[in-house]
Amino acid sequence: MQQSILVTGGAGYIGSHTCLELLDAGHNVTVVDNLSNANPASLHRVEELTGRKLNLHKVDLLDPVGLHAVFKEQHFDTVIHFAGLKAVRESTEIPLRYYHNNVTGTLVLLETMKRHHIHRLVFSSSATVYGTPPSLPIRENFPLNPTNPYGRTKLTVEHTLRDLAGAEPEWSIIMLRYFNPAGAHPSGSLGEDPTGTPNNLLPLIMQTAVGQHEKVSVFGGDYRTSDGTGTRDYIHVVDVALGHIAALKTLSETRGCVAYNLGTGKPCTVLDVLKSASRTVGKQIPYEIVKRRAGDVAESYADPTLAASRLQWQATRNLDAMCADAWRWQKTHPNGYTS
Ligand code: NAD
Ligand code: UD1
Numbered sequence: 001m002q003q004s005i006l007v008t009g010g011a012g013y014i015g016s017h018t019c020l021e022l023l024d025a026g027h028n029v030t031v032v033d034n035l036s037n038a039n040p041a042s043l044h045r046v047e048e049l050t051g052r053k054l055n056l057h058k059v060d061l062l063d064p065v066g067l068h069a070v071f072k073e074q075h076f077d078t079v080i081h082f083a084g085l086k087a088v089r090e091s092t093e094i095p096l097r098y099y100h101n102n103v104t105g106t107l108v109l110l111e112t113m114k115r116h117h118i119h120r121l122v123f124s125s126s127a128t129v130y131g132t133p134p135s136l137p138i139r140e141n142f143p144l145n146p147t148n149p150y151g152r153t154k155l156t157v158e159h160t161l162r163d164l165a166g167a168e169p170e171w172s173i174i175m176l177r178y179f180n181p182a183g184a185h186p187s188g189s190l191g192e193d194p195t196g197t198p199n200n201l202l203p204l205i206m207q208t209a210v211g212q213h214e215k216v217s218v219f220g221g222d223y224r225t226s227d228g229t230g231t232r233d234y235i236h237v238v239d240v241a242l243g244h245i246a247a248l249k250t251l252s253e254t255r256g257c258v259a260y261n262l263g264t265g266k267p268c269t270v271l272d273v274l275k276s277a278s279r280t281v282g283k284q285i286p287y288e289i290v291k292r293r294a295g296d297v298a299e300s301y302a303d304p305t306l307a308a309s310r311l312q313w314q315a316t317r318n319l320d321a322m323c324a325d326a327w328r329w330q331k332t333h334p335n336g337y338t339s
Pocket of ligand 2 (some may be wrong): 086087088126127128129148151180199200201202204216217218219220229230231232270293296297
């Protein structure tokens with residue numbers, strides 16, 4: 001069924017890829033984004049690639065008046081809520097800004113939705129809510145124990161959503177816990193455009209491949225993993241975007257608030273990623289093994305079977321596809337959308 005969807009944070013990395021899939025699936029899309037970490041060019045690309053138009057409102061979620069005006073102008077069936085700050089290290093330095101933006105911003109959104117009688121929501125949570133898992137793979141019912149302020153903002157929002165759905169039965173809420181989104185749209189014209197030096201592995205590897213950094217520092221070679229480096233569940237950003245399309249399809253039958261892992265279920269080490277990226281680029285990407293990064297978990301990967309059975313969704317793109325698509329984007333956009 002075609003829906004009218006409000007996408008908060010839709011100009012960002014995962015949001016823009018999801019807008020593309022939403023338009024391709026026939027939905028009408030309106031984006032609210034304060035553009036604090038995004039370039040609106042991402043949405044022009046989405047329009048070019050799909051041949052369809054969307055609306056962008058440059059509005060901050062912390063501005064209830066501006067947000068109300070957007071809801072007044074148009075009716076929405078569902079809200080997909082990506083808007084948030086996401087840098088783990090930064091969140092340890094300016095925690096109040098993270099809590100205010102991610103938690104207060106969500107509260108303003110929920111109040112505005114309520115005021116306009118909209119009760120369907122898909123929320124971007126993160127695997128970071130699990131912290132160090134008691135065993136692997138990670139299932140949705142594992143203990144939630146994030147180890148940094150960013151993760152705690154996500155968990156605070158999860159608690160808020162559960163409490164809201166518990167108190168008001170009209171809400172249908174899906175919380176998607178992404179593992180490690182990576183890669184870019186296969187067209188090469190949509191990708192991740194981080195401001196400043198990225199902290200995440202694949203963007204750093206790709207920037208090193210084009211000579212922006214001398215080498216990649218591999219954080220820790222002494223973990224108890226197959227090659228001593230940390231493992232993660234890297235998931236193609238297009239698979240993540242398609243997870244939202246799958247969630248939308250089941251939202252009308254969802255009562256209350258449900259969490260799903262979006263991961264591949266396949267752990268990859270840092271050296272696996274470097275090998276795949278080096279093959280893609282056609283040369284060895286220089287790296288050096290250095291000491292562990294504080295706060296890193298050794299291993300993290302999803303049990304994605306709940307999403308497979310209930311959302312009829314599973315990731316289909318592998319690490320080589322993530323590297324090939326990330327490289328296509330990086331080669332043509334060494335400075336992101338301003339290239
Ligand atoms: P991103 O920074 O590219 O996108 C977030 C968007 O939200 C940006 O366009 C930004 O301008 C906007 N924004 C931030 N605060 C806002 C506010 N107060 N009002 C309006 N707009 C605001 O990040 P992303 O990688 O696309 O992540 C999207 C969501 O997924 C985030 O909530 C993030 O925490 C979550 N997530 C991301 C990852 C990841 O590795 N990328 C992993 C797990 C969860
Ligand atoms: C972290 C967060 C995650 C968040 C994501 C996006 C945790 C547990 N996870 O993921 O919730 O969504 O950031 O910001 O807080 N690595 C290197 N060298 C580098 C960079 C990374 O070796 O220069 C290694 C890391 O040690 C890790 C892997 O690469 O093993 C992935 O790191 P990264 O991309 O930063 O993501 P996470 O730390 O898993």
